[in-house]
Amino acid sequence: MGRGLLAFVSIALVACALNPATGRKQLSFFSESYEIELGAEVDREFLTTSREYEDAGLHRYVAELGGRLAAVSERPDLPWTFRLADDEIVNAFALPGGRIYVTRGLLAHLNREAELAGVLGHEIGHVSARHAVNGLSRELAITAGVLAGLALFDVDDDAQAIAALGLGLLFLKFGRNQERQADELGVRYAERAGLDPWGVVDVLRVLEQVSRAQGDGWFPVWLSTHPDPEGRWQRLAAETGLDPAPRPGAVQPEVDAFLDRLDGLVYGPDPRHGVIRGNVYVHLRDRFQWTLPAGWEVERQGQMVAAGNAEQNGQVVLLPRLAATEREAAAAFAAEDGVRAGESWDENLGGLAARLVRFDGGLDGEEVRGLAAFVRTPARVVSVLGVSASDSWSRNQLELERSVRSIGRIADPQHRAAAPDRLAIVTLDRSMTVGEIARRYSPQEEPAVLALLNQVDVDAPLPAGRRVKTIRAGR
Numbered sequence: 001m002g003r004g005l006l007a008f009v010s011i012a013l014v015a016c017a018l019n020p021a022t023g024r025k026q027l028s029f030f031s032e033s034y035e036i037e038l039g040a041e042v043d044r045e046f047l048t049t050s051r052e053y054e055d056a057g058l059h060r061y062v063a064e065l066g067g068r069l070a071a072v073s074e075r076p077d078l079p080w081t082f083r084l085a086d087d088e089i090v091n092a093f094a095l096p097g098g099r100i101y102v103t104r105g106l107l108a109h110l111n112r113e114a115e116l117a118g119v120l121g122h123e124i125g126h127v128s129a130r131h132a133v134n135g136l137s138r139e140l141a142i143t144a145g146v147l148a149g150l151a152l153f154d155v156d157d158d159a160q161a162i163a164a165l166g167l168g169l170l171f172l173k174f175g176r177n178q179e180r181q182a183d184e185l186g187v188r189y190a191e192r193a194g195l196d197p198w199g200v201v202d203v204l205r206v207l208e209q210v211s212r213a214q215g216d217g218w219f220p221v222w223l224s225t226h227p228d229p230e231g232r233w234q235r236l237a238a239e240t241g242l243d244p245a246p247r248p249g250a251v252q253p254e255v256d257a258f259l260d261r262l263d264g265l266v267y268g269p270d271p272r273h274g275v276i277r278g279n280v281y282v283h284l285r286d287r288f289q290w291t292l293p294a295g296w297e298v299e300r301q302g303q304m305v306a307a308g309n310a311e312q313n314g315q316v317v318l319l320p321r322l323a324a325t326e327r328e329a330a331a332a333f334a335a336e337d338g339v340r341a342g343e344s345w346d347e348n349l350g351g352l353a354a355r356l357v358r359f360d361g362g363l364d365g366e367e368v369r370g371l372a373a374f375v376r377t378p379a380r381v382v383s384v385l386g387v388s389a390s391d392s393w394s395r396n397q398l399e400l401e402r403s404v405r406s407i408g409r410i411a412d413p414q415h416r417a418a419a420p421d422r423l424a425i426v427t428l429d430r431s432m433t434v435g436e437i438a439r440r441y442s443p444q445e446e447p448a449v450l451a452l453l454n455q456v457d458v459d460a461p462l463p464a465g466r467r468v469k470t471i472r473a474g475r
């Protein structure tokens with residue numbers, strides 16, 4: 001994470017900054033320029049495990065809408081950026097300094113511009129009110145051994161630093177009061193920008209439904225990073241005095257224009273950038289496959305894939321590395337704080353050059369043992385770590401090492417070609433229910449999925465001429 005943060009905290013410049021959005025004074029370790037610098041660092045690390053969605057037109061659209069809202073916020077002069085993350089999970093987040101991401105998974109669930117403005121305004125609210133930096137200040141202040149912890153970040157190119165700080169900051173859980181404040185600021189910005197402020201209320205309702213339909217994993221989706229008090233959107237509507245009628249934005253031309261932008265949007269996992277089939281992870285663009293232990297609980301975050309056993313004492317993790325060679329990546333890993341590297345050797349894994357390292361070390365106060373493979377895929381270096389609690393190593397070793405060694409070139413022809421599913425916007429030629437729409441256009445999908453995407457009831461007939469989202473199967 002760079003020495004900047006370490007040096008900065010060492011000097012311990014505790015500034016009492018005025019919260020620009022509330023006008024109240026708050027304890028903050030971070031000056032605005034440092035906040036911007038920190039955001040840039042976390043952003044760079046975020047993009048080593050995640051990626052931007054490739055669609056210049058959509059990117060421009062999101063950036064322009066975000067820019068309109070940021071311009072009427074309390075911090076218009078921040079270097080705001082608004083980007084679309086190529087991730088099927090439903091989430092949006094704000095990094096310090098005004099870097100805001102919306103996932104393509106979230107975008108797919110929106111049905112009009114005001115809802116997107118609602119998400120962006122809410123995230124701008126978190127930044128305007130300095131929630132992330134204040135949260136980080138608070139965490140630093142209450143964490144004993146802060147400096148010891150930060151030594152981790154000296155390893156600049158280490159993707160593990162993302163897990164330690166990058167993702168930690170990314171998934172910093174906001175408090176309920178911060179959520180309320182961000183909601184209300186979102187309404188404020190939409191009103192100031194001449195957009196329909198009801199979009200904030202509507203999108204909270206959408207996200208609540210989607211989050212409940214999808215459930216929780218290890219890696220938080222919207223609900224877990226933006227806790228949802230009971231009755232949140234109803235309360236917001238009441239407290240901000242929004243007039244429920246008329247709803248100026250909820251008109252068909254606005255919906256149609258917005259849906260047209262989503263036509264062709266990748267939906268769900270994209271096999272070009274990694275997909276899990278059974279217990280095999282296949283990455284078409286980087287041209288490798290990797291077998292996870294069968295039956296383990298799998299979680300993904302961008303380009304990071306992890307699986308854990310039921311006893312929660314064994315884990316395998318795949319991460320991209322910034323190093324140019326497998327040896328360089330192995331050396332960087334061995335130099336990491338808390339890692340005690342043992343025997344290491346070269347090995348060919350499934351047609352790929354690899355450097356393997358046995359190691360043990362301390363992880364959050366727990367002693368662990370493991371085997372790491374640093375592997376040169378046709379596109380870049382990745383690492384696969386098999387890690388076990390030390391006292392469970394003898395039980396886990398066989399399964400962990402088999403998984404670590406299973407990475408290799410794509411062997412199975414069925415994995416070689418695949419295209420992602422995409423949204424397809426269709427105009428109904430007659431009145432239909434979502435069930436009928438699913439049967440005709442997306443027979444591979446449950447009607448409930450289309451109902452959620454279109455924010456309609458499964459049984460309610462939709463009129464002829466209505467434009468709706470369907471899912472076109474990729475292969």
Ligand SMILES: [Zn+2]
Binds near residue numbers: 122126179226
């Ligand atoms: Zn939030």
